Amino acid sequence: MANLVEIRDLKVEAKTDSGRRIEIIKGIDLDIAPGEIVALIGESGSGKTTIALTIMGYARPGCRISGGSVTVAGKDMVALSERQRANVRGLEVSYVPQSAAAAFNPSKRIIDQVIEVTRIHQLMPPAEAREKAVSLFRALSLPDPDGIGNRYPHQVSGGQLQRLAAAMALISDPKLVIFDEPTTALDVTTQIEVLRAFKAVMKKSGIAGVYVSHDLAVVAQIADRIVVLRGGEVQEVAGTNEILADAKHPYTRELLSAFEPKPRGESIVAALERKPLLQVNGLIAGYGPVQPDGLPLVKAVQEASLSLERGRNLGIIGESGCGKSTLARSIAGILPASAGQLTLDGRELAPSARQRSREQLRELQIVFQHADTSLNPAKSIEEILGRPLKFYHGMKGKARDTRIDELMDMVRLPKALRSRTPAELSGGQKQRVNFARALAAEPKLIVCDEITSALDTVVAAAVIDLLKEMQRELSLSYIFISHDLSVVEAICDEIVVMYNGRKVEEITPAISKVPQHPYSKLLFSSVPKLDPSWLDRLERDPELVKTYVQG
């Protein structure tokens, strides 16, 4: 059987600031058979998206295909003119982007964007295209298939947009669809619906696919074959079952090991006297104009009460919109709570950070999810770490230099990075700097808001290890906010499940790992497993899904 796609010795170059060209894809060979779904897996920077895009003859600005050939249904995309490539794009090969929210034009109606492919390639009259789009919406289990197209992108949810993006890719009956991390931005409960819809449509129409992801468990559910990439080179290629059961390459094994549950290990502070560190009572916070009752119009957190003892960690999980980040911001005083009390180490905290004393601010640090936006890109690592040292501890000159070195040591960053700016660091390194900055304050409590969500699995695991280590050495406490159950389980003594602004359940894994509340059950069961048959075997109560999944 002839292959649909044959990639031979593909090389892609990128241009650096200094105008130097460097090779980021270093000679790749890859075949895709008709109807076959191949997953490209690797961490960020491995070149997986770059390779996928070359199948459409596309390289992002600043990049250039510098060698090799990419043959799609007999045509070498590298050799074609831009106009000829445009004829292939959307028609024979189509693309489902990582973030449909960003990839849909905000100022145009969805239906127009979905059928635009048929207009560009003059495939069918608009009316017919609309009908086809509606049938695809139906096949992808979108609600209100007849009406959803007339909305604007901002009027539908993320999970729906992702499926609409798939409909957009499928409307031209392509031979191959490229999925670029299509579910990464989704909540776990939503992800299942989307994955199921994709899988069903692909199998039914026998379309080949390239599935780009960093998440082995997700890939396992959908791919026939897995290509493991690292640094622009193929590490291992094998069938899905083979990879999961018998990975040959050490890097693949490292990826797999990140999924193994790790023992939490008994906290050394546990033996110490248990004293409440942070207490939250009846906290209400939200946005919008203040109503006559003194509360905001939109209450993102409603009457949350928590308690955390010194040396222990509290996990808060929930899906997007559940109020977990708002809760974190209220605790940190960024978004002053409208009602309720906060007590840190026996002293009451003012709702707003502005009213808290410098000492109180120092004791409670917050670390944000996106290291990219939490580190000032214009400053060197040295300056970023040096500021809290000066600000809280008045450290100067030599003492500060020494302390910066110590901090970098603690978070395992090479000293050579001191004068670099954040843009020159990898994602994991940035998150370590982000964390080190909080450590520099010598706090009692660190609120970690989704700090591993933007990281690759392997890197995230390493950061979690670091957190644990720091806790042992510095007797810290963490409030760990995440949507990722496995991460929370790995580090927390207590887990609070939030839904729709309210705390629905509090679980102590050491005592019982089984959730009681129906939402918690649904949430826990939605986390993908490495087992390829997990998705097909998973059964969910439709009523429960209807109640709790916005999807």
Place this chain on the structure above:
Amino acid sequence: MRNYVLGLITNRLGSAALTLLIVSFAVFFATAMLPGDTATILLGQAATPEAVAGLRAAMHLDEPAFFRFARWLFGLLQGDLGTSYVNNVPVAELIGARFVNTMRLAGIVTLFAVPLSLTLGITAAMFRGSVYDRIVTVLTIGVISVPEFMIATSAVLLFSVYLKWLPALSFASDVTSFWQVLKIYAMPVITLTFVVSAQMIRMTRAAVIDTINTPYVEAAILKGASRRRAVLVHALPNAVGPIANAIALSLSYLVGGVIIVETIFNYPGIAKLMVDGVSTRDLPLIQSCAIIFCIGYLALITFADIVAILANPRVR
């Protein structure tokens, strides 16, 4: 949603009104600072103390300045711009015809300059980095760098004195045919198009380039859309807000900033009127002109804001 938009628009209009109030106060205090008053200026060399005192009394200039201002502001609220100190004519009458002239000139320039700027700005963005783009960029900087009176004088010398194609002066009246309108407005329109376009081209180009670098434009290209389609259909609609803003800022210049063009082409517009007002210390006239400029500016800016709001389905 509709209420939300209405709220946004009301908010814009409210802040515009606040700005107007600030301007009227600022203009009042600035003009109060001017040395000399209408009586002395009017008498010029003939300003003997008795003559000045007599004229001041006759013109009611001996009342406290703030009192006069308050009366003027009160009149303004009732739509009365007051009476010129200098020739006792209602300010509205002085401004009337000239305001129409100014708006007409501004309108014609807009008709030429905006499509030209949009075309050049958008195409330059579409072919970013090409020779065409570089030429447009360098030319716009070049045009920005030439003083307005230099452009105007060169145009007069070329088209009126040597080629004798166009009249050197622009009178808004005694126009009988469309051809005449074209001839009469040609020179100021050419000059002002040069003056206001450069900035619009730059801003349009920048705004479009900003939206070209978005995932949805990439997505359009990956659907097989041509560069042209990707820019015109996908990038441009999302750049409407910033472009409208840039256009509004440039066009606001046409309301009160065209004093040089009005002088050189002897075009009876409102900017020259205010210069006259300043030199004769005709406070009601100065204040009324300033208010008109301010209204013009705010109308444009507010209009651009509203366009941006309406162009954005997220707030619409």
Place this chain on the structure above:
Amino acid sequence: MTTSTTMSRSTGYRFSWIGMIGFAIILFWAIIAFLAPHIIPYPVGEIVDEDYFGPMSSKLLLGSDYLGRDMLSRIIMGARYTVGISLAAVCLACFSGAALGMAAAVIGGWFDTVLSRFLDALNSIPSKLSGLVVAAAVGSSLPVLIIMLGVIYIPGAYRFARSLAVNVNTMDYITVARTRGEGIPYVVFSEILPNIIGPLLADFGIRFVFIVLLLSGLSFLGLGVQPPYADWGALVHENIGGLPFGAPAVIVPSLAIASLTISVNLLIDNLPKKIRDRSA
């Protein structure tokens, strides 16, 4: 974009040749302006030519002006005023505009509203007319001129800086700094400013051009530098009668203005970039 994660030390600056040309021209004019009194062949006020709008000659390298004064000397001294006044005014406008804009973005609330409205109001009066009023009120000395030009362009600089700062202000690192307890000045100058300095410089360039032009526009209205000195715009204006003859007296100062404004923009569009190679 995908790039490998290995790193090398950043190794210096990259400066395109276009930027270098711009820089060279600016440097040239700066040196001329600095040395002006020592290199002019004739005193600026002295009438050295019987004729007026004289052509270029070996005695008068750039011909003579409308009074028969040496054009070369006048342009050299004019560089002092055009470069000096414009630079001082643009610094005033951009520094205060940017500082206020950033502060408004960070502080927000009524401070932002009132300041924005006030500066909007200032902006709504056409610049030449406000120049006229100010000059009529307090005369047209050098400091008044600089302050006036600066103040006229503050609202624009403010608007621009504020819109940039509002975006940066939503970044987590600003939140981090504020929850650390940092004051407004630190947030403005240490956290926000370094991230918007690039666009601010570009704005600085274009505003510089506007000020040079406004200065020449003011000379049209009879305001500006005190005689016998004149800025370039005033030189163009006072000699514009020579345009029909192509007199160097009007062409050369025009070219001088163009060369300065274009090169400022070329330089700012092509500022030296620090090379940040992320891979070896």
Place this chain on the structure above:
Amino acid sequence: MNDKITNWTASDDAMIENAIRRGASRRELLTMMLAGGVAASMGGLILGRASNAVAATPKSGGALKAAGWSSSTADTLDPAKASLSTDYVRCCALYNRLTFLDQAGTVQMELAESVKSGDAKVWTVKLRSGVTFHDGKTLSSKDVVFSLKRHLDPAVGSKVNAIAKQITDVKDLDALTVEITLANPNADLPTILSQHHFMIVQDGTTDFSKGIGTGAFKMETFQPGVKSIFTKNPNYFKGGAHVDSFEFFAISDDNARVNALLSGDIHLAASIKPRSMKLVESQPGFALSQTTSGNYTDLNIRLDLAPGDKADFVAGMKYLINRQQIQKSVLRGLAEIANDQPVSPASAYHNADLKPKGYDPDKAKFHFQKAGLIGQSIPMITSEAPTSAVEMATIVQQSGSEIGMKFDVQRVPSDGYWSNYWLKAPVHFGNINPRPTPDILFSLLYASNAPWNESQYKSEKFDKMLVEARGLLDENKRKEIYNQMQVMISEEAGTVIPVYISNVDAISAKLKGLEANPLGGMMGYAFAEYVWLDA
């Protein structure tokens, strides 16, 4: 201008014209030209040029368009308030005076048939009969009484209030006779009445926007600061203008005004700057019309304030000012060198024996040293408002720098100059418009109680001579006294008058009949009535 005549400048032209005006014979003129180095055979050509207006036959019809240099919303049709050239032009088109000055500077009757007096104190004015206003009413002595009395009312804001104050009473004796009584005898009253402000308006007029007068044109459109359009008055008592309509407006930018002329948009561009002459001369079909009427820009040094309180400073300045250079470079020859007194060669009373001081930096330095002012910075206020004052200041500043005198030239805005700086600053520039008689000049500018005593010159002897000359009906005696007074001003007053500035109007060759007039450019602003368009 004819290329063959070398060393013959525009100022020479002006000199000839003045001589013609003063009534020099053809023989005297030829002698003057020979002295100027011009061959006798050429003489005819120049004379032809200087008086070409007289020869041609007028044509009727056409629409005349002309541009002045200043206008604003303050434009008025009220002759008492007229202050800008455009006002004068409009008033001349719409109204008439009792008397006017012809190009030779002699008084001619206009609305008056005669203006007579036995003692120069009580004057009887006989009016022409059958003169009608534009609205059909007949001119009567009531209108004259109203028109003259207006100037005495401070609420009117008359520009000639100071001069009019000598009129103590005006009454109508009958329908066509008016009696004017003066406070003191003044033989110049007929000349005074020829000034533009003394135009005759209808009795009881308060709204001047209609422009109802007796003049050669009727008002059609009047937009202050924009333009005015006039149509020919068919019932004009002098017999009607040549052109059918007349449009007048102002283009304040000098270049724009010249360009409008060159592009054919207008027939006359009034008062162009010397630097524009080259361009007009280079274009075929255009000409320059020059008037030396006694306008001058002077450097005023107040004698009652430092540094003018030191006589040597004033003396030094009179040597330091480079009159030659001002005439040649600043005014491109369109000026006559003056001798620090206000009576110009255009006047019959000009003292030609009083020679101007030469440029002598050494003498100037000597005086400044004596005054102890070398090295001090002396502020000098200048502005665009007085003609060419900025350039003159520059030249003085430059001359000063060569002998170690520092002048701090401060250019201030034009608007407000007359009320804020003129007469006030210790050293500043002024500009004086032509006045028809030495008496007006002296009493406005140099008498101890003069309202515009620019240098605060005070001399009892001078005041006495002024009153004495005013009442004299003997021309020769008067002339002698005026000559002495000119010497006194030149030597004692603080006003440095370097040159008398000629006014140059640029005209299209189609415009014929334009002559010079001592009251100012554009035929003393009354050109519209006299000129015609050659098709």
